[in-house]
Amino acid sequence: MAKNAWPAFDRRKLVGTRISRLDGPIKTTGVAKYAYDQNLDGMLYGRFLIAPYAHGNIKSIDVSAAEKMAGVEVVQVIRNAGDEFRYAGDAIAAVAATSEEIAMDALQAIKVEYEILEHIMDDTTTENVTGKARTSEDGDAAAGFAEADVVIEGHYGLAPITHCCLEAHGQVCEFKDGELWVWPSTQNVTGYANGLTKSAGLEANKIHVDCQVMGGGFGSKFGADQWGNVCTELAKAAGKPVKLMLERDQELMTAGARPSAYADVKVGVKKDGSIVAWESSAWGSGGTGGAGRLQMPYVFGGIPNAKVSQSTIRTNRGTQRAWRAPGHPQSALITMSALEDAAAAAGVDALAFYKMNLDKLDVRLPNAESVYTEELDIAAKLMDYKAKAHARGDETAGPIKRGLGISMHTWGGAGHNSNSDVVINPDGSVAVSCATQDLGTGARTALAIVVAETLGLPLEKVQANIGNNSYPPDSASGGSTTIGGISTSSREAATNALNALLAKAAPALGVDADSLEAWEGKIQEIDKPSNNITWEKACALLGSAPVKGSGAKPTADGVPLDNSQVGGCQMADVSVDIETGVITINEMVAVQDIGMIIDLKTAESQVHGALIMGVTYALYEEAIYDPITGKMLNADMEFYRLAGHADVGKLTVHMMQTEEHYSRGVIGLGEPPVISPGAAISNAVANAIGVRVPTLPLTPDKVLAALASGGLA
Amino acid sequence: MPTDEKNPPGSGFSRRNFLKTMGAGAAATGLVREVADTAVVEAASDVQGPGEVSITLSINGESKKLSVEPRVTLLDALRNQLDTTGSKKVCDRGTCGACTILVDDEPAYSCSMLAVEAEGRKITTIEGLGTPDQMSAIQSSFVDHDAQQCGFCTPGFIVASTALLNKNPNPSKADVDEALGGNLCRCGTYANMSSAIMDAAKAMKGGA
Numbered sequence: 001m002a003k004n005a006w007p008a009f010d011r012r013k014l015v016g017t018r019i020s021r022l023d024g025p026i027k028t029t030g031v032a033k034y035a036y037d038q039n040l041d042g043m044l045y046g047r048f049l050i051a052p053y054a055h056g057n058i059k060s061i062d063v064s065a066a067e068k069m070a071g072v073e074v075v076q077v078i079r080n081a082g083d084e085f086r087y088a089g090d091a092i093a094a095v096a097a098t099s100e101e102i103a104m105d106a107l108q109a110i111k112v113e114y115e116i117l118e119h120i121m122d123d124t125t126t127e128n129v130t131g132k133a134r135t136s137e138d139g140d141a142a143a144g145f146a147e148a149d150v151v152i153e154g155h156y157g158l159a160p161i162t163h164c165c166l167e168a169h170g171q172v173c174e175f176k177d178g179e180l181w182v183w184p185s186t187q188n189v190t191g192y193a194n195g196l197t198k199s200a201g202l203e204a205n206k207i208h209v210d211c212q213v214m215g216g217g218f219g220s221k222f223g224a225d226q227w228g229n230v231c232t233e234l235a236k237a238a239g240k241p242v243k244l245m246l247e248r249d250q251e252l253m254t255a256g257a258r259p260s261a262y263a264d265v266k267v268g269v270k271k272d273g274s275i276v277a278w279e280s281s282a283w284g285s286g287g288t289g290g291a292g293r294l295q296m297p298y299v300f301g302g303i304p305n306a307k308v309s310q311s312t313i314r315t316n317r318g319t320q321r322a323w324r325a326p327g328h329p330q331s332a333l334i335t336m337s338a339l340e341d342a343a344a345a346a347g348v349d350a351l352a353f354y355k356m357n358l359d360k361l362d363v364r365l366p367n368a369e370s371v372y373t374e375e376l377d378i379a380a381k382l383m384d385y386k387a388k389a390h391a392r393g394d395e396t397a398g399p400i401k402r403g404l405g406i407s408m409h410t411w412g413g414a415g416h417n418s419n420s421d422v423v424i425n426p427d428g429s430v431a432v433s434c435a436t437q438d439l440g441t442g443a444r445t446a447l448a449i450v451v452a453e454t455l456g457l458p459l460e461k462v463q464a465n466i467g468n469n470s471y472p473p474d475s476a477s478g479g480s481t482t483i484g485g486i487s488t489s490s491r492e493a494a495t496n497a498l499n500a501l502l503a504k505a506a507p508a509l510g511v512d513a514d515s516l517e518a519w520e521g522k523i524q525e526i527d528k529p530s531n532n533i534t535w536e537k538a539c540a541l542l543g544s545a546p547v548k549g550s551g552a553k554p555t556a557d558g559v560p561l562d563n564s565q566v567g568g569c570q571m572a573d574v575s576v577d578i579e580t581g582v583i584t585i586n587e588m589v590a591v592q593d594i595g596m597i598i599d600l601k602t603a604e605s606q607v608h609g610a611l612i613m614g615v616t617y618a619l620y621e622e623a624i625y626d627p628i629t630g631k632m633l634n635a636d637m638e639f640y641r642l643a644g645h646a647d648v649g650k651l652t653v654h655m656m657q658t659e660e661h662y663s664r665g666v667i668g669l670g671e672p673p674v675i676s677p678g679a680a681i682s683n684a685v686a687n688a689i690g691v692r693v694p695t696l697p698l699t700p701d702k703v704l705a706a707l708a709s710g711g712l713a
Numbered sequence: 714m715p716t717d718e719k720n721p722p723g724s725g726f727s728r729r730n731f732l733k734t735m736g737a738g739a740a741a742t743g744l745v746r747e748v749a750d751t752a753v754v755e756a757a758s759d760v761q762g763p764g765e766v767s768i769t770l771s772i773n774g775e776s777k778k779l780s781v782e783p784r785v786t787l788l789d790a791l792r793n794q795l796d797t798t799g800s801k802k803v804c805d806r807g808t809c810g811a812c813t814i815l816v817d818d819e820p821a822y823s824c825s826m827l828a829v830e831a832e833g834r835k836i837t838t839i840e841g842l843g844t845p846d847q848m849s850a851i852q853s854s855f856v857d858h859d860a861q862q863c864g865f866c867t868p869g870f871i872v873a874s875t876a877l878l879n880k881n882p883n884p885s886k887a888d889v890d891e892a893l894g895g896n897l898c899r900c901g902t903y904a905n906m907s908s909a910i911m912d913a914a915k916a917m918k919g920g921a
Contacts, residue, residue: 020856020857020859021856021859021861023864024855024856024859024861025845025848025852025853025856026845027861027864027867027868028843028848028852028853028855028856028861028864028867028868028871029799029839029840029842029843029844029845029848029852029868029871030797030798030799030800030838030839030840030868030871031799031840031844031845032864033798034798034801034865036798036801036802037792037798039792039793039796039798045793099782099793100789100793101782101784101785101789164899165863165899166801166803166809166811166863166865166866166897166898166899167801167803167863167865168803213863213864214863215801215863215864215865216863216865216899216900218899247805248803248804248805248806439862439863440861440862440863440864440900441862442862601859602859604859605859605862605902605905606862608901608902608904608905609862609900609901609902610901611901612898612901612902612903612904613899613900613901616901636804636806636808637803637804637806637808637809637897638804638806638808642897642898642899643901643903644890644893644894644896644897644903645889645890645893645894645896645903645906645907646887646890646891646894648901648903648904651904
C-alpha cells in the first residue's frame with residue numbers, strides 16, 4: 001500500500017524541482033481564453049453608469065431615452081430616486097446593448113439628477129476618526145520609556161492603493177435550457193455560483209462556472225459581486241448572453257482597494273539598542289468599509305512595554321478588499337520604519353539591532369529566533385551588507401546617496417479545505433480534477449506535479465482539470481491557502497487511486513499489494529525492484545474500467561501534509577538623487593522560508609512578483625482622491641502608476657529548502673514576500689539620505705520635502 | 714450628456730481633424746513615424762460616420778472583411794468582431810501595452826488606433842506569431858523562464874519583444890528596458906522576462 005505521506009527528501013523526482021507552468025504555451029500564444037475573451041453568439045455588452053460624486057442621493061433618474069435607442073436591449077436602474085450612494089464610481093444603472101459603442105451611447109442618454117451630500121476624503125490625520133479606538137497595553141509603557149536611553153517619535157504611513165488587476169472584474173454568462181453558464185474572472189470557482197442564486201433565480205446546482213485562466217486577483221476577486229449579479233440579471237432580462245467587464249476607471253474606484261494606514265509611533269531603546277518600550281497610535285481607512293486590523297508592533301510583539309491603539313476613518317471611497325497579506329505590509333512599514341529610526345538614533349547598525357532584539361519576537365513560527373537569525377545572515381551575505389552598510393546618511397560626495405534597509409515578516413499559509421479526484425485509465429493516462437483556480441500562481445501545474453510524483457510518472461502523463469465547479473469542491477484562493485489545500489487533497493487522491501491499481505497488479509507480481517510501489521514508470525516490489533511490470537501493463541490489467549481515488553484536505557486519517565507559519569526577511573539597496581528626489585532600486589534581496597516547495601520555478605516567480613509589487617507600492621502607487629470633489633484623480637493606468645521594466649533593479653531570491661524545511665510540509669507563498677518590500681525600501685532611503693520620508697509612496701516631492709526638513713540637504 | 718453638447722455642429726472638431734493636426738505638428742518636428750500616420754488619416758478620409766462602414770483588414774496574412782462604425786478601435790474590432798482575443802483590453806488608453814500588435818512590423822497600441830485606420834496596413838497580432846504546438850523562439854523562451862504569471866499582459870510583451878528582436882538581434886538590458894517600457898505587468902514578471910528575451914535572442918542567432 002502506498003502511504004499518504006510525502007516522499008522522502010532524497011527520493012523526490014519532480015517535487016521541489018524547476019518545472020515550467022503547464023499553461024505557459026497557451027498564455028504566451030494568446031490562445032488562453034479569459035472571462036474577458038469569451039465571445040458567445042448573440043452576446044450583448046453590459047456597462048455601468050457610475051456615480052460622478054463621492055456622496056449623494058438620486059433625485060431623479062430617467063432612462064426612457066436610453067431604452068428607445070436602437071441596439072439597447074435592457075436598461076436596469078440600480079439606484080432609484082431617493083437612493084443614496086457613498087462613493088464616486090458606485091453603480092447607478094446598467095445597460096446591455098448589441099455593441100460596446102451603443103452601450104456607451106446609452107449611458108450618456110440616461111438623465112440623472114443628483115443631490116450632492118457632504119463627503120469625507122481625508123484620512124491622513126485623526127480629524128475624521130469615528131468610533132472608539134481599539135487599545136491595549138502590555139507591561140507598563142510609561143515605565144519602559146522612563147527606562148530608555150534613547151526615545152524617538154515619528155509619523156509613518158501608507159496611502160490607499162488599488163489591486164489594479166489587469167483583467168478587470170466581471171463575467172460573461174448565458175442562460176440555456178433553464179440553467180446558467182458563467183465565465184467569471186474569479187479567485188473562487190467553487191463558491192462563485194452561490195453568489196448568483198438570487199439574481200439567476202436558480203439553485204447553485206444549476207449554475208455552471210468555468211474559469212480556466214484569470215488575469216490577476218490579489219485578494220479582490222472572491223465573490224460574484226454586484227457586477228456578476230447585474231450581468232446575470234441583464235442576461236435574464238434580455239434572454240441573451242451578456243459580457244459585463246468593468247471599465248478601467250470603475251475597476252480602480254470600485255473593485256479593489258488596500259486600506260490606508262498611518263501611525264504616530266514612539267520607541268524607547270537602551271544605548272546598546274535593545275528595545276524597552278513601544279507606543280503607537282494608528283488609524284486608517286478602508287473607504288466605506290472597515291480598515292482591517294494592524295499588528296503593532298509587527299513581528300516584534302514581545303517588546304516588553306507596549307501600548308497600542310488603532311482607530312478607523314470612514315471615507316467616501318470604494319470599500320476595501322483583501323489586498324495580498326491584509327494588514328501586514330502596513331504593519332511592517334510602520335513597525336520596521338520606527339525600529340530602524342530608533343536604531344539609527346542609538347547609533348546601532350540596523351542588522352545588529354534586529355538580531356539583538358530577536359528575543360522580543362512574537363510570532364507563531366516555531367524556533368523563530370534561529371530561523372530569522374539564519375535568514376538575516378543569508379540576506380546579509382547576498383546583499384554584501386558588511387561592505388555596503390553605513391550609518392544613517394550617506395556621507396560620500398555628490399548628489400547620489402546610497403543606502404540599505406531591512407524588514408522582516410511572518411505569515412500563516414495553512415492549506416484550505418479541498419477535494420480532488422484522481423482517475424487512472426486503462427491506457428495508463430491519468431487525470432486529476434479539482435475545482436480550484438490558477439491566479440497565475442501555478443496551481444494547475446502544482447496539482448499535476450503532486451499526482452505525477454505520487455504515481456511515479458512523468459508530468460506529461462497527468463492531465464490537470466481545474467477551474468470548473470463540476471469538479472470536486474475546493475475553496476477560495478486567499479491568504480496563501482491554495483497550495484497547502486490542493487497538494488494535500490491531490491496527494492491523498494492519487495495515493496488512493498494508486499492503491500486501487502496496486503490491488504489489481506498484485507496477483508500479476510505474485511505478492512501482496514502492500515509490498516508494491518510506483519516508481520519511475522513501473523509498479524515494483526519495494527524489497528525486490530526487479531519484480532516489476534511497466535505502468536502501462538499494470539493499467540491494462542484494469543480491463544475497461546478506470547480506477548478512481550478521492551482525497552481531501554483535511555485528509556481522511558487526519559494526518560496533515562501541509563503546515564503553517566513562515567518567516568522571511570528582505571533587504572533593499574537604493575540610490576536617491578537628492579537634487580531630484582528620484583529613488584532608484586539597485587537590488588532587492590528576499591530570503592523566504594516556505595516549508596516544502598512543490599515547484600521551485602513558479603515559487604521563485606511568486607517571490608520575484610512580490611518584490612516587484614513591493615517596489616511599486618513603495619515608490620509609485622497611490623489612489624489619489626480630490627478632497628473637493630471626492631473623485632479619484634488617477635483612475636487610469638497612466639497616473640495610477642505601476643513599476644515598469646526599468647524600475648525594478650536586480651532581484652535576488654533565496655528559498656530556504658533544506659530537508660528540515662521540506663519535512664514541515666507544504667505552506668502557502670502568495671502573501672509573505674509582498675509584506676516587507678515597502679519597509680525595506682523606506683529604511684534604505686532613510687539610510688541613504690539621513691532622514692525618514694514618512695509615508696509611502698516615496699515620491700520625489702516627498703523625498704525633497706523630507707530633505708528640506710533635515711538629513712543631508 | 715447629449716452628444717450635440719459634446720460635439721456641437723460647426724465646431725469643426727473631429728478625431729480625424731485632431732489626428733491631422735497632430736500629424737502636421739509632428740511632421741514639422743521631423744518625426745518620421747508621425748508623418749506616416751498623417752498618410753493613413755488621408756487614406757481613411759473617405760470614411761463617413763456615423764453608421765457602419767465596410768472595411769477589409771489584413772490580419773496575420775489573411776484578408777478579413779468587416780463592418781464597423783468609424784469610431785471602433787482596432788482592438789475592439791479584433792476582439793469583438795474577429796474573435797482574435799489574444800490582444801487584451803486593459804487600460805484602453807494607450808498606457809499598458811496589453812493590446813500591442815504589429816502594424817507594418819512596428820509595435821503599436823491597437824486600443825489607440827481606429828479600425829478604419831488599419832486598412833491597407835499589415836496587421837500582426839499575437840495569434841500570428843506562433844501556436845502552442847509551434848511557439849516562436851521568444852514564446853518558448855517565455856515558457857522556459859516562467860516569464861508569465863496570470864498571463865494577461867503576456868501577449869503584449871511577446872509582440873513588443875518580437876518587434877525588438879526583429880530590429881535588434883543583440884539587445885542590451887537597457888535596450889530591453891526601453892523596448893518594453895510601453896508595457897506593464899501587475900504580477901511582476903519583469904525579471905524572468907528579461908532573461909527570456911536575452912536567451913531567445915541567443916537561440917534565434919544560433920538557429921540562423
